[in-house]
Amino acid sequence: MRRARVVGAGLSGLAAAWHLADRGFDVTVVDRAPSAGGLIQTYATPHGLVETGANAFVWNQCVAKWFTRLELEPIFPLPASQRRYIFRDGCPRRWPLSIVESSAMAARLGWAAATRSLSAEHGESMAAWGDRVLGGGATEWLLEPAMQGIYASPARELSARVILGGRAKGPRRLAAPPNGMGEFITRLSGRLAQRGVQFAFDEAVECFDDTTPTIVATGAASAARLLAPHAPEMAARIAAVRVAPLATLTMFFTPHDRDLHGFGVLFPRASGVSALGVLHNTDIFTGRGAQRSETWIIGDRDREMTRWSDDELQRAIAADRLRLTGRLTDPLAARLTRWEQAIPIYDESISAVGAAMPTLPPWLELTGNYLGRIGVAALLDHAEAAAGRLAQFISNQQVTG
Numbered sequence: 001m002r003r004a005r006v007v008g009a010g011l012s013g014l015a016a017a018w019h020l021a022d023r024g025f026d027v028t029v030v031d032r033a034p035s036a037g038g039l040i041q042t043y044a045t046p047h048g049l050v051e052t053g054a055n056a057f058v059w060n061q062c063v064a065k066w067f068t069r070l071e072l073e074p075i076f077p078l079p080a081s082q083r084r085y086i087f088r089d090g091c092p093r094r095w096p097l098s099i100v101e102s103s104a105m106a107a108r109l110g111w112a113a114a115t116r117s118l119s120a121e122h123g124e125s126m127a128a129w130g131d132r133v134l135g136g137g138a139t140e141w142l143l144e145p146a147m148q149g150i151y152a153s154p155a156r157e158l159s160a161r162v163i164l165g166g167r168a169k170g171p172r173r174l175a176a177p178p179n180g181m182g183e184f185i186t187r188l189s190g191r192l193a194q195r196g197v198q199f200a201f202d203e204a205v206e207c208f209d210d211t212t213p214t215i216v217a218t219g220a221a222s223a224a225r226l227l228a229p230h231a232p233e234m235a236a237r238i239a240a241v242r243v244a245p246l247a248t249l250t251m252f253f254t255p256h257d258r259d260l261h262g263f264g265v266l267f268p269r270a271s272g273v274s275a276l277g278v279l280h281n282t283d284i285f286t287g288r289g290a291q292r293s294e295t296w297i298i299g300d301r302d303r304e305m306t307r308w309s310d311d312e313l314q315r316a317i318a319a320d321r322l323r324l325t326g327r328l329t330d331p332l333a334a335r336l337t338r339w340e341q342a343i344p345i346y347d348e349s350i351s352a353v354g355a356a357m358p359t360l361p362p363w364l365e366l367t368g369n370y371l372g373r374i375g376v377a378a379l380l381d382h383a384e385a386a387a388g389r390l391a392q393f394i395s396n397q398q399v400t401g
Contacts, residue, residue, distance in 0.1 A: 002394055005030065005214045007205050007226065010038025012367045012379045013217030014188045015066075017197050019387030020215070027197045032204040036189040039342065040376070042182025045333060047252035048282070048289020049180045052337040055279065055295075056174040056181070058377040063175065066380060070187045074175040080283040083262030086145055087271045087324065092260055096268075101137030108135050120160035123348070129160035145266035148276045151374065152244045152299045152343045154269070159347045162372070176285055181376075213390050215365045217383070219243065219341055223368060230364055234356045240349045241370050245306040246342035247298040249317050250281070251331035252291045258325070259292060265324065273323060274298070274305060274316045291332060296320070310336055344370040362393040 004020045006013045009031035017027045029036075039053035057063045059074070067074050085092035097105065112118045112133045120129050126147055130139030139155065147155040147163070177183035193199065205226065208214055216223050224239035261283050267273035281293035296317045300306055305313065313336065322328045344350065354372050365386040369379060 002026065003028075003212055004390065005208065005212045006217055007031075007208075007214065008038070008217035008219075008222075009033065009036040009189070009199065009201070010217060011040055011185065011376055012369075012383045013038075013215070014185065014192060015380050015383035016215045016217055016365075016367055016387045017192055018069075018188070018195075019384050020391065021192065021195050021197055023387065023391040025213075025391070027192075028200060029192070029197060030200045030203050030205050032202065034201050036199070036201075037182065037185040039339060040181045040185055042180030043335065044179075045252075045335070047291050047333045048293045049287070050250045050335045050337075051181055051281075051295065052248065053339075053342075054181055054376045055281070055284070056176040056376075058375055059173040059175040060377055062380050062384070063377050066184075066188075067175075067177075070184065070191060072177050072184065072187060075178050075285055075287070077174050077263075077284050078286065080261045081263040081280075081285075085260070085262055085265040086141060087265055087267045087273060088141055090323070092265045092324065096141040097137055101135065101141070104135045105138040105142075108133055120164050122161070124160045125156050126158040126160045126163055127155035129164075130155060140270055141268055145268045145277070148269075148299065149266045149297070151346055152246050152276060152297070153345045154302075157345055157347060159350070162346045162348065162350050165372075174284075178287055180288075210361065210363050213363045213365075213394055215367060215383075215386050215390060217367050217386075220344060220368065220370045221341060223366065227360075227364070227366070231356075231360050233359045234353070234366070237349065237352045237356045238370065241353060242345040242347070242349070243341040243370075244343050244345050245300060245338070245340050247306045247313060247336065247338045249296045249298065249313065249334060249336050251294050251296070251317075251334045252289060253294070253329055253331055255292045256325075256327070256329075258327075260325070267320070269301065273320045274301065274303075275320050276301070278321075278324070294321075306338060306340075343374070346374065363390075365390045 002025050004025040004027050006017045006029045009029050017029050020027045041052040043050040086096040088096040130143040144155045216226055220238050220241045220243055224235045228235040264279040266277040276297045276299045279295040281288040298305055367382040367386040371382055
């Protein structure tokens with residue numbers, strides 16, 4: 001049987017291993033961590049579930065196939081989650097723009113559509129694109145919080161060409177496993193083991209040779225180091241990708257009759273709130289806790305907040321919650337998660353990585369969240385494509401050999 005290796009046991013690596021096994025490979029998955037999952041972990045606590053990373057998939061045909069493969073029944077968001085808020089002038093608002101700002105945005109959008117100038121210009125940031133196409137008010141109170149909520153980075157640091165070119169079109173319906181995203185990882189890694197895939201945890205890969213076809217499914221920094229001897233151009237481009245740190249604080253509270261219900265709240269920089277946003281977990285999916293569950297998302301916001309101590313962060317979030325709710329309430333329980341490198345900053349360096357893909361040697365493939373699209377559903381697509389290319393190379397080699 002043909003051998004193959006996957007470096008990294010996060011979602012990308014596990015999915016790649018599955019597709020390699022489908023194509024008849026004897027697969028070994030190697031990871032320096034003690035278990036599978038990477039950024040995606042779910043902890044069951046006495047008060048409810050805590051997600052350390054993504055809380056859902058964007059539901060599409062690829063994701064639906066995975067749920068069927070793993071015999072998982074998806075759950076979809078509750079009706080309350082349709083309400084989403086942006087914090088402005090001390091209040092959460094469904095629509096944060098004034099009548100004047102809304103009219104200006106409509107006029108600018110209409111003009112951009114009429115003049116065919118909706119597309120991003122060369123070197124244009126998302127902030128510059130928003131100012132040009134939407135207007136300053138819409139950029140500050142709509143676009144900026146949306147970018148921070150998705151990419152954990154200010155709009156001025158994001159490439160409009162990369163963001164607008166990489167986002168899926170159409171409505172975005174979410175779905176999740178009943179017991180959290182960790183259930184997907186547990187089910188997937190268990191099924192892989194049943195299929196004969198070998199796992200080597202607590203094992204750091206320092207180098208590899210070309211005798212074993214390999215898919216690198218690690219973070220950007222590790223991928224750049226591993227690829228340097230074999231694909232120096234690609235390694236240099238991946239090394240140029242900046243990765244934003246992130247922290248999340250999940251807290252459980254006794255429900256209150258004045259609780260705000262909905263998917264969550266985004267906090268524009270101008271709102272004066274430290275956090276990027278808050279998710280109302282028990283309003284999004286069933287089974288997330290008997291109490292009220294909130295996950296506060298913390299980025300650096302030019303203050304290196306993710307480096308603050310646990311006590312400093314929890315005090316800052318308590319102050320944020322006081323501003324949002326008008327109440328200073330101690331949580332029933334809290335869990336803080338930190339990731340030094342969580343989400344790539346989607347600037348022009350992401351395009352450069354994609355352009356260098358043909359420079360990889362044919363026995364070496366790459367999958368990860370720095371290849372042009374963000375989100376866990378995109379990771380599944382990338383992994384399948386990488387496994388397919390590697391299998392095709394081996395098949396061609398066998399034919400010519």
